[in-house]
Amino acid sequence: MITVLRIGHRMPRDKRITTHVSLVARAFGADNILIDTNDKKIETTINSTCTRFGGDFKIQTGINSKKIIKNWDGTIVHLTMYGQQTDKAIEKIDRKKNLLIIVGAEKVPPWIYEQADFNISIGNQPHSEVAALAIFLDRYTKGSWLEKKYDGKIQIQPCDKGKKVISKK
């Protein structure tokens, strides 16, 4: 079970970035996303994607992130540009345990660094939490997200030019 926890989500500033974080969580193999701020719009957007494209991905907003972190039964990873290097750190994570991946928006309070079992950087240059989550999940799942089959009403078939979309009723 892989859960993504998005903290520091502010409306309207983070609307699109948090939507991208959620879609990446779904597409790259996480089971669900928890977002600290209450935001029904983002729930609707992501649930609509799940209905159309399939899968069991879940979203919940307005959660108490402190409670989630303190009571987490499993491993906690915090993605940060200040952390230890990805490839070395990933090897140490026990894959039999549940995984919570914390993805912050802007400044993250110091206690998160303390509570996390692993503070992991995707390179030590500034870039994007969307990219960091994608690369982390790609490495952690060893690329298996690419093989996942979805049962959605809309199926996209890879093609060289244009678009090949199969829509089921």
Next chain:
Amino acid sequence: MITVLRIGHRMPRDKRITTHVSLVARAFGADNILIDTNDKKIETTINSTCTRFGGDFKIQTGINSKKIIKNWDGTIVHLTMYGQQTDKAIEKIDRKKNLLIIVGAEKVPPWIYEQADFNISIGNQPHSEVAALAIFLDRYTKGSWLEKKYDGKIQIQPCDKGKKVISKK
């Protein structure tokens, strides 16, 4: 030489996503980014990152994307969820040639699919152009972006807890 071309950038809607696309281009080994819409603010943001963190990354906005694409001397890749699968497609790209990577915001006009040598999908599920660019560059550079050394005033050292930042004057 790797160039990223961001098309369909609209202000203020895409401000943060395009900033993330630009930072990912820089951190994951591209040499420069071209953005179709004129946007001095994003130029300032990215140039400030380059000054502080180092490297030779360049940004230019307000460019004529049609002209760039039509006159491109090298390979053109268009990242799209409708394209052929990454890992198969990447093998076919001639690494001796200059590479132009087109990253669209929302709908991309059909002629882009025609002009591109490769329409490449990072999975066929909806997610994020930020993630797509990061995964593509990670695969294309075979992870070498992680080894790149920067000469910036600010250097971040990987660490287990907290932050280790070295600032040169």
